Amino acid sequence: MVSKPAPDATRRSEKSRRAIYAAALSLVAEVGYPKTTVEAIAARAGVGKQTIYRWWSSKADVLLEAFLDLAEQTAREAGHDTAGQDRAGDGTAGNEAAIPDTGDLAADLKAVLRATVDELLDPRFDAPARALTAEGVVNEQLGRVFVARLLEPQLQLYVDRLRSAQDAGHVRRDVDPRIALELFVSPLAQRWLQHTGPITYDYTDTLVDYALYGLAPR
Amino acid sequence: MVSKPAPDATRRSEKSRRAIYAAALSLVAEVGYPKTTVEAIAARAGVGKQTIYRWWSSKADVLLEAFLDLAEQTAREAGHDTAGQDRAGDGTAGNEAAIPDTGDLAADLKAVLRATVDELLDPRFDAPARALTAEGVVNEQLGRVFVARLLEPQLQLYVDRLRSAQDAGHVRRDVDPRIALELFVSPLAQRWLQHTGPITYDYTDTLVDYALYGLAPR
Amino acid sequence: MVSKPAPDATRRSEKSRRAIYAAALSLVAEVGYPKTTVEAIAARAGVGKQTIYRWWSSKADVLLEAFLDLAEQTAREAGHDTAGQDRAGDGTAGNEAAIPDTGDLAADLKAVLRATVDELLDPRFDAPARALTAEGVVNEQLGRVFVARLLEPQLQLYVDRLRSAQDAGHVRRDVDPRIALELFVSPLAQRWLQHTGPITYDYTDTLVDYALYGLAPR
Amino acid sequence: MVSKPAPDATRRSEKSRRAIYAAALSLVAEVGYPKTTVEAIAARAGVGKQTIYRWWSSKADVLLEAFLDLAEQTAREAGHDTAGQDRAGDGTAGNEAAIPDTGDLAADLKAVLRATVDELLDPRFDAPARALTAEGVVNEQLGRVFVARLLEPQLQLYVDRLRSAQDAGHVRRDVDPRIALELFVSPLAQRWLQHTGPITYDYTDTLVDYALYGLAPR
DNA sequence: GCGTAACCGAGACGGTACGTCCAGTCTTTGA
DNA sequence: TCAAAGACTGGACGTACCGTCTCGGTTACGC
Numbered sequence: 001m002v003s004k005p006a007p008d009a010t011r012r013s014e015k016s017r018r019a020i021y022a023a024a025l026s027l028v029a030e031v032g033y034p035k036t037t038v039e040a041i042a043a044r045a046g047v048g049k050q051t052i053y054r055w056w057s058s059k060a061d062v063l064l065e066a067f068l069d070l071a072e073q074t075a076r077e078a079g080h081d082t083a084g085q086d087r088a089g090d091g092t093a094g095n096e097a098a099i100p101d102t103g104d105l106a107a108d109l110k111a112v113l114r115a116t117v118d119e120l121l122d123p124r125f126d127a128p129a130r131a132l133t134a135e136g137v138v139n140e141q142l143g144r145v146f147v148a149r150l151l152e153p154q155l156q157l158y159v160d161r162l163r164s165a166q167d168a169g170h171v172r173r174d175v176d177p178r179i180a181l182e183l184f185v186s187p188l189a190q191r192w193l194q195h196t197g198p199i200t201y202d203y204t205d206t207l208v209d210y211a212l213y214g215l216a217p218r
Numbered sequence: 219m220v221s222k223p224a225p226d227a228t229r230r231s232e233k234s235r236r237a238i239y240a241a242a243l244s245l246v247a248e249v250g251y252p253k254t255t256v257e258a259i260a261a262r263a264g265v266g267k268q269t270i271y272r273w274w275s276s277k278a279d280v281l282l283e284a285f286l287d288l289a290e291q292t293a294r295e296a297g298h299d300t301a302g303q304d305r306a307g308d309g310t311a312g313n314e315a316a317i318p319d320t321g322d323l324a325a326d327l328k329a330v331l332r333a334t335v336d337e338l339l340d341p342r343f344d345a346p347a348r349a350l351t352a353e354g355v356v357n358e359q360l361g362r363v364f365v366a367r368l369l370e371p372q373l374q375l376y377v378d379r380l381r382s383a384q385d386a387g388h389v390r391r392d393v394d395p396r397i398a399l400e401l402f403v404s405p406l407a408q409r410w411l412q413h414t415g416p417i418t419y420d421y422t423d424t425l426v427d428y429a430l431y432g433l434a435p436r
Numbered sequence: 437m438v439s440k441p442a443p444d445a446t447r448r449s450e451k452s453r454r455a456i457y458a459a460a461l462s463l464v465a466e467v468g469y470p471k472t473t474v475e476a477i478a479a480r481a482g483v484g485k486q487t488i489y490r491w492w493s494s495k496a497d498v499l500l501e502a503f504l505d506l507a508e509q510t511a512r513e514a515g516h517d518t519a520g521q522d523r524a525g526d527g528t529a530g531n532e533a534a535i536p537d538t539g540d541l542a543a544d545l546k547a548v549l550r551a552t553v554d555e556l557l558d559p560r561f562d563a564p565a566r567a568l569t570a571e572g573v574v575n576e577q578l579g580r581v582f583v584a585r586l587l588e589p590q591l592q593l594y595v596d597r598l599r600s601a602q603d604a605g606h607v608r609r610d611v612d613p614r615i616a617l618e619l620f621v622s623p624l625a626q627r628w629l630q631h632t633g634p635i636t637y638d639y640t641d642t643l644v645d646y647a648l649y650g651l652a653p654r
Numbered sequence: 655m656v657s658k659p660a661p662d663a664t665r666r667s668e669k670s671r672r673a674i675y676a677a678a679l680s681l682v683a684e685v686g687y688p689k690t691t692v693e694a695i696a697a698r699a700g701v702g703k704q705t706i707y708r709w710w711s712s713k714a715d716v717l718l719e720a721f722l723d724l725a726e727q728t729a730r731e732a733g734h735d736t737a738g739q740d741r742a743g744d745g746t747a748g749n750e751a752a753i754p755d756t757g758d759l760a761a762d763l764k765a766v767l768r769a770t771v772d773e774l775l776d777p778r779f780d781a782p783a784r785a786l787t788a789e790g791v792v793n794e795q796l797g798r799v800f801v802a803r804l805l806e807p808q809l810q811l812y813v814d815r816l817r818s819a820q821d822a823g824h825v826r827r828d829v830d831p832r833i834a835l836e837l838f839v840s841p842l843a844q845r846w847l848q849h850t851g852p853i854t855y856d857y858t859d860t861l862v863d864y865a866l867y868g869l870a871p872r
Numbered sequence: 873g874c875g876t877a878a879c880c881g882a883g884a885c886g887g888t889a890c891g892t893c894c895a896g897t898c899t900t901t902g903a
Numbered sequence: 904t905c906a907a908a909g910a911c912t913g914g915a916c917g918t919a920c921c922g923t924c925t926c927g928g929t930t931a932c933g934c
Binding site for chain 6 (some may be wrong): 222230231260266268
């Protein structure tokens with residue numbers, strides 16, 4: 001079975017690709033993911049439907065790549081701006097500037113989470129991110145790609161910072177950083193996804209405090 | 219504007235309602251939410267499409283009520299069967315039996331979370347709960363209903379148990395229980411929704427330990 | 437086969453019957469036959485749908501009886517007005533006042549056809565008559581009833597008048613009156629039904645002249 | 655307002671068009687016009703419903719064109735086969751071969767009407783012609799198209815033949831041929847449409863005789 | 873420099889499901 | 904005890920998109 005003759009990627013129209021990304025992202029932001037149709041993306045991008053289906057397998061796939069591209073671009077811009085404490089273009093796509101390490105773990109985490117709060121409240125990110133997350137909840141294949149390409153690389157930065165804290169003796173050695181990070185990242189994620197509570201700096205600060213020092217009296 | 223004449227609910231067919239719930243739940247479990255169509259629900263329920271559209275506004279709406287009904291029923295059964303020793307959930311069954319209070323907070327939380335793990339791994343709950351959560355992520359109106367009717371009541375049980383622990387001096391007085399509970403509930407929710415990690419008893423036990431005693435050395 | 441339990445006609449509501457007739461005729465006149473629905477008739481008549489289905493088998497059936505009733509009524513009124521040369525209530529329902537017999541066949545026929553022209557141009561008759569005729573073209577069963585109850589009784593009057601003219605020696609003895617009448621009645625009918633030409637007094641007068649004296653030179 | 659972007663007719667699928675015509679005609683012949691649904695036509699033609707709605711506005715419109723096409727085809731075949739000696743019809747086949755002119759008007763008309771009788775009794779023509787005529791009675795727009803495209807061209811042939819007879823002195827000069835032809839054509843049409851009498855060669859022969867020589871004694 | 877291959881915009885195609893409308897039947901309720 | 908009201912199953916309607924399939928046209932590469 002050789003189902004797909006595999007189109008020649010070298011002859012691909014860069015202009016069309018960009019136009020499709022832009023159309024997909026703007027449509028999702030405007031009318032929402034479910035009402036965004038492949039036909040509408042093609043029309044807005046000034047592109048034939050076949051040009052979409054030639055390179056992507058579904059609406060979700062287009063949006064996923066469009067969003068990855070957006071993330072990459074944003075990261076690149078951020079990289080140029082803040083210069084120094086970041087890397088980019090390592091194939092995992094994303095704005096993974098390392099978490100700062102001032103020696104004060106709580107302060108560093110609070111700073112990063114505050115930046116995340118800003119991002120979550122920016123509709124430019126909110127709409128497509130929400131749409132892709134929702135699709136991933138129900139479409140495991142897409143979900144795994146989304147997590148692997150976008151979410152995990154971010155989480156890995158927390159793992160790194162926590163390990164550094166362990167080396168410095170600020171976090172117990174027997175703590176698994178991959179689980180530990182969920183104590184402050186997941187609550188924020190859930191509030192964002194399910195509207196189960198307000199998203200504020202105070203809130204994320206509190207999460208960090210609770211997570212680091214526990215609920216039980218010392 | 220009163221566009222809809224509003225059908226007479228007293229004359230509603232109970233048989234049809236039940237058949238529609240059953241059809242919706244079984245179809246979602248079998249073919250997934252996106253491939254579940256209103257027509258298929260009607261066909262399987264042996265019902266005219268109009269009977270669905272007369273009482274619900276969308277596929278999501280049907281499934282929401284079907285799932286609420288399922289949760290209620292499950293709760294009722296559980297209530298009769300086990301009287302007192304009860305499960306709780308994260309966006310799943312609508313059972314409002316209180317979390318046990320043996321005096322050992324860690325043990326009580328671990329027990330309840332283990333029950334939740336069981337539920338999340340049961341496809342009977344997983345499929346519709348996942349579908350509704352995904353829909354709620356993207357459709358705020360439905361999301362809010364879902365949260366208010368199913369999720370919040372469950373979370374309130376944790377609030378109650380944590381307050382009791384505060385009274386017993388096992389949790390710091392300055393901790394906000396509504397936020398505290400997210401430290402162990404949200405990570406589980408995220409792993410479930412986004413497949414970001416395995417869901418096991420070990421994992422939830424660890425979450426409780428981390429949350430109660432913190433990451434920093436004592 | 438006793439398919440229908442046959443409702444008790446003696447307990448039938450006369451008021452409902454009249455209201456249904458009125459509703460059916462007015463709706464056909466207003467929105468046309470195809471857009472006239474049983475539900476709309478019931479609603480306008482302030483009657484349950486079942487009350488219609490109890491006594492009639494279809495929309496066409498209702499309209500047929502409504503129209504027969506209208507014709508009967510019109511005939512009765514005409515009878516009272518013109519007093520003397522008419523009969524009524526003989527079970528065949530209709531306005532079959534006999535064709536006048538002044539001894540001048542051409543003049544008598546022209547007068548009657550002019551009256552028919554007036555009727556055909558009156559929308560009160562045109563809409564339902566056209567609807568029923570169209571239905572009868574395609575639904576033979578209804579068509580035969582329509583012809584038997586309404587059309588044939590009318591045509592019989594021409595037969596009678598033509599026979600009288602034969603007795604007076606104004607029409608050839610070997611002419612079949614049932615066919616002869618079609619020479620002036622059918623052209624008018626076709627123009628009305630198919631809009632194949634204007635319908636005027638001049639036209640019907642001409643038809644009578646052509647039919648009586650032929651096309652060939654004398 | 656130009657609501658419809660108007661599809662590109664040059665890219666239209668000839669195969670689909672033919673399949674739709676065939677399906678429409680066969681369904682009307684089999685189950686009758688009212689029970690013929692657009693969905694059934696599409697299914698039998700192996701075509702999507704949208705392909706029908708893209709090119710036609712309604713079931714009636716499809717059948718009209720299908721029938722016009724059939725008439726044209728029949729005419730073409732007849733033209734090739736019999737060359738010169740041709741049929742004419744009443745609202746049926748679109749063959750514009752002239753009525754024969756042997757010098758004997760009565761004989762020529764009788765021959766043509768006998769051919770028409772044959773056609774009216776052929777179910778292949780009867781079902782769709784009847785359906786379209788009925789629709790045209792109630793839907794004036796379609797009726798006018800039907801008359802203009804099919805009926806009038808046929809009638810014009812009679813006009814021509816009658817004019818030729820006038821030149822030959824066989825018909826009075828003061829007779830209007832367009833009205834005269836109705837004396838024998840309309841009665842046949844009415845008997846066919848409304849089942850008001852048998853349709854035979856004898857009948858049409860009689861009509862011609864009555865029309866040419868009149869009812870009054872000579 | 874000239875085919876020729878393939879991508880491109882465009883959009884018609886066979887389909888599926890939508891949400892609405894109405895037919896004809898069945899059930900409840902008030903007079 | 905009947906009829907009004909209207910919910911019910913069923914199924915066609917006309918629409919919106921799906922994903923596939925031509926159709927010219929326009930590159931851009933290999934000979």
